Amino acid sequence: MDYRTKSVIENIESNYENFTPVEKNIADFFIHNNKKGDFAAKKLAEKLFVSEASLSRFAQKCGFRGYREFIYEYKQNFVVKQEVITQNVSKVLTTYQELLNKSYSLIDENQIKRVIDYFNSSEKVFVCGKGSSGLAANEMELRFMRIGVNIDSITDTDQMKMRAVFHTANSLIIGLSISGETEEVLHFLKEAHKKKAKTVLITSQNRDKVKDYCDEIVLVPSLKHLNYGNVISPQFPLSVMVDLLYSFFVDEDKNLKEKLHGDTLEALNINYEK
Structure with a gap:
């Protein structure tokens, strides 16, 4: 080629x-x-x-x-x-391509549409994660906030414990955990389920134990079994899924949401100029 x-x-x-x-x-x-x-x-x-x-x-x-x-x-x-590319570059790019291929295989569009329905029917959205998953949670908040979603990201352990008390049936709780074993995130989801909130876990592990309190388990690829996965940011598979959710959500009312996004950027520019 x-x-x-x-x-x-x-x-x-x-x-x-x-x-x-x-x-x-x-x-x-x-x-x-x-x-x-x-x-x-x-x-x-x-x-x-x-x-x-x-x-x-x-x-x-x-x-x-x-x-x-x-x-x-x-x-x-x-x-x-291929004749001039270094071995390191080749391995990293091949690993990213493999992750994208795995993401494509795992995508369930009907499931994504159900999650988007949760967004539309919820008064408040909380997204939580630790470490790299926390960075993805912060990014998700910024992306969706700009198009009118009432969303908060939570990455602090104590905040997760305290905020779990205030879950309601009108909330959507999204947990990000590649391993599917982050205790603070799972606790946050469990408490939300008790309050009848909608719960979504985005993870690479389809563990049976979380099915009792998660309405949706959205799967993303794991880096664990990739030949060069140890040099890839664990945030990448989560970021791909965040982009997919964002794309589906925006597409429902594209003109309005693009206007909201433009308005927030304009507001940031006005504040900067002042």
């Missing part, structure tokens, strides 16, 4: 917002193309329904003297990356 090294494509991407609509059309072609071919100005202009002058202006905006120089560099940057 042919790959391009980063320089030319990153150059295009970094200048993308400076392009005219016609130039963005040209940029999109070069960004997404992954095949060697005939890039002669006349043929490409016909293929993209643009003028040769547009190709020249595009190349100049990318920092080249003209289209000929640009396309020379572009063609030079087609390399068989």
